[in-house]
Amino acid sequence: MKSLQKASKFLSDYTSVVVILIAVVTFFIPGMMGWVNYQLFTDPVANKFTSQSIIIGVIMFSMGLTLTTKDFQILAQRPFDICIGAVAQYFIMPFLAFTLSKVLRLPDGIALGLILVGCCPGGVSSNIMSYLCGGDVAFSVGMTTVSTILSPVMTPLMVSLLARGTKITIHGLPMLVSILETVIVPVAFGFVLNFLLGKKKAFQEAQKVMPGIAVLGLACVVGGVISSQGSRFFQSGLVIFVAVLLHNGLGYLLGYGAGKLTGMNKAKKRTISIEVGMQNAGLATNLATTTAQFANTPESAVICAVSCVWHSISGTLLAGMFAMRDKMQENKAARKNLVEE
Numbered sequence: 001m002k003s004l005q006k007a008s009k010f011l012s013d014y015t016s017v018v019v020i021l022i023a024v025v026t027f028f029i030p031g032m033m034g035w036v037n038y039q040l041f042t043d044p045v046a047n048k049f050t051s052q053s054i055i056i057g058v059i060m061f062s063m064g065l066t067l068t069t070k071d072f073q074i075l076a077q078r079p080f081d082i083c084i085g086a087v088a089q090y091f092i093m094p095f096l097a098f099t100l101s102k103v104l105r106l107p108d109g110i111a112l113g114l115i116l117v118g119c120c121p122g123g124v125s126s127n128i129m130s131y132l133c134g135g136d137v138a139f140s141v142g143m144t145t146v147s148t149i150l151s152p153v154m155t156p157l158m159v160s161l162l163a164r165g166t167k168i169t170i171h172g173l174p175m176l177v178s179i180l181e182t183v184i185v186p187v188a189f190g191f192v193l194n195f196l197l198g199k200k201k202a203f204q205e206a207q208k209v210m211p212g213i214a215v216l217g218l219a220c221v222v223g224g225v226i227s228s229q230g231s232r233f234f235q236s237g238l239v240i241f242v243a244v245l246l247h248n249g250l251g252y253l254l255g256y257g258a259g260k261l262t263g264m265n266k267a268k269k270r271t272i273s274i275e276v277g278m279q280n281a282g283l284a285t286n287l288a289t290t291t292a293q294f295a296n297t298p299e300s301a302v303i304c305a306v307s308c309v310w311h312s313i314s315g316t317l318l319a320g321m322f323a324m325r326d327k328m329q330e331n332k333a334a335r336k337n338l339v340e341e
Contacts, residue, residue: 001205008212015125015215016316022219023309026226036224037289052224053178056286057186059217060148062210064190066127067145068198078142081268085143088258088276090154093118093251098162100246104239112163113300114243116284117307119158121147121183123278125218129315133322135271143275148187151283152179178287218312221282225289225305240299244306248314252277270322278315281308 011018026033038051097118101111122144130140147154156176197203255276259269285308288294288301 001209004212005205005208008209011212011215015218016313018215019219019222019309019312022223023226026223030227033220033223033227036220037228050286050290052221052286053182053290055217055220055224056182056282059214059221059282060183061186061190062214062217063127063144063148064187065194065207065210066141067187067191068194072145078139081139081264082142082146084258084262084264085139085272085275086146086150088255088272089122089143089147090119090150090158092254092258092276093247093279094158094162096250096254097247100243104243104246106239106243107299109297109299110240110243110303112159112294112297113284113288113303114247114307115162116155116159116288116300117279117281117304118247119155119162120280120284120287121151121155122275123280123282123311123315125215125312125315126275126278129274129278129319130271133270133274133319134267134326135274135322136265136267139268140271140275143272147275148183148280152176152184155179155287178291179283182286183283218282218308221285222305222308222312225285225301225308228289228301240303240306244303244310248277248307248311251279252314252318274315274318277318278311279307281305281311284308 022033036050036052036055094115095118097111097114100106101114106114126144127140130136153176156179193203194207252273256269256273258276259272264272281304285301285304288304294300
């Protein structure tokens, strides 16, 4: 168990490296991750249910295992912060995606994929990034929890609303069913298990392994999409990469601005920046590849996959930048104290 825990910590510390490695290898050897796209059965409402859907469920289950009643108490004790976070999450990224799709004149399929990413809840790695950069972890967990709970309604609603700007018609029900199956049910199951068994030592030891499993799951989701869509990555030119970089980067910036505008402290501003900028692009990828409405727009899955990879990389870089800034300030203060002495 100790070895598994060490491996889990290593994977958590080097999330972006693991994701990039799997992505690069899969790009050159697509068959390696082909199993991720295996169709298990067909849902009468949400259509395809693949191995990828199971992987997303495992990732969300691992998040549910970290939730306690105390986390939900935090939501009750800090309604203003959480409200600001939820509004920022479902206002900034969806409308930013819509605006970029118009400014960059993205083709409908690519625009739809970017909008889908923007309308998804916070990323599953955002809590780790908030911890690494000295953010407010409790606030991060609260934001991720609320945005995930709201996602069955907000994601289909916002995509349906903003997709009207394209020639593609989107219906919310299939996405709602898919999110319930792959997000809400696993999170709830994980929370219930933690509530019932959380005080048992064996269970606590097992919990420490879950972050690593979540990282491997994220890498598999990315690998699965590259396996099926990797050959299309460069067919649309640099526009996909420009759109993803702008969407993600401006998300961080506007999220930080929202925190500053509402008078949040440094830790909270960092947290809301990461929570807003890092989307659950893995969920977006799953929706784009398993919901029938996206079947005629495979490029939607491509931009979701690119977002999935880049958000993991940029989140790690941003957290490292914040941490480095703190270190520099600490060293500067230490040198100043030595001079004064």
